[in-house]
Amino acid sequence: MIEVEGLTKRYGEALAVDAVSFRCEPGTVTGFLGPNGAGKSTTMRMICGLTRPSAGHATVRGVPYARIANPGRHVGVLLDAAAQHPGRTGKETLGLTAHVLGVPQSRATEMLERVGLPPKAARRRVGGYSLGMRQRLGIAQALIGDPGVLILDEPANGLDPEGIYWMRTLLREFADRGGTVLLSSHLLREVEAVADRFVVIAGGRIAAQGSKEELLAAPGGGVLVRGLDAAALQGALAAAGLAARPEGEGAFVVDAPAEAVGRAAAAAGVVLLELRQVSGGGLEELFLTLTAEAARAPDPLRAPPVPEPASTEVAR
Known part of the structure; x- marks a missing residue:
């Protein structure tokens, strides 16, 4: 350590x-x-x-x-x-x-x-x-x-x-x-x-x-979820009180932990094809x-750093 x-x-x-x-x-x-x-x-x-x-x-x-x-x-x-x-x-x-x-x-x-x-x-x-x-x-x-x-x-x-x-x-x-x-x-x-x-x-x-x-998670976090039945998945998320926004091809981005999304889908009997953390850039x-x-945001009290003197041997 x-x-x-x-x-x-x-x-x-x-x-x-x-x-x-x-x-x-x-x-x-x-x-x-x-x-x-x-x-x-x-x-x-x-x-x-x-x-x-x-x-x-x-x-x-x-x-x-x-x-x-x-x-x-x-x-x-x-x-x-x-x-x-x-x-x-x-x-x-x-x-x-x-x-x-x-x-x-x-x-x-x-x-x-x-x-x-x-x-x-x-x-x-x-x-x-x-x-x-x-x-x-x-x-x-x-x-x-x-x-x-x-x-x-x-x-x-x-x-x-x-x-x-x-x-x-x-x-x-x-x-x-x-x-x-x-x-x-x-x-x-x-x-x-x-x-x-x-x-x-x-x-x-x-x-x-x-x-x-x-x-590396996208700002605000969240997960991307895609179901076999997009309409049923959207309904399951709404029923669980999870805010979701469409992400194309039947997928949704949900501002909630992956576990909460998975449980909501399971409770409604929705088959998931994809469930993953949304990546940032x-x-x-x-x-x-x-x-x-x-x-x-420069610090007015900070002077430019001074370079280190070159070492003469590789540290061991």
């Missing part, structure tokens, strides 16, 4: 992150979203103990990251794939990580295979890797200690469509085994496909957070709406 409570970061008068709070539960993938400069990377660096917060705190598996003994065995972190040493080969990079973490060297070979870096690529120096290859190597470093938590900042950068699908499958399987994933990415459709929960940050503040179902529309609202 990851718990963030009131994390705040100031650089002089510039307020980069403002009282951010959220939780990432075991068995879930949490998508951490926001425009450039919103404070995502700064927040993740504070969670990992690389940036000292001005206020608030964060814990991973119940304690601050800095207090976790041999943290790479418990938390896999990828914050900057470009920070890997360019003079080492991929195999040397993972071999060193295995040595530092105290895991068998065989794990390095296993992880190279798992992330799709063949022996020929593993023998090449990292300085000659493409960005996508660096991302795969960084993910291998994050996984080599067999952690229960993953914290990944833009891990899909540079991956081709096949690589993105591979990463999505890997993260979903990791969470389904009980792992906790905090995933920052600008690839909204991919995050929507894999995440269970979303945390949206804009201007350094939380703009929205919740489950996929809560945040998807994560992309939610993201644009929330970030636009944040931009329209």
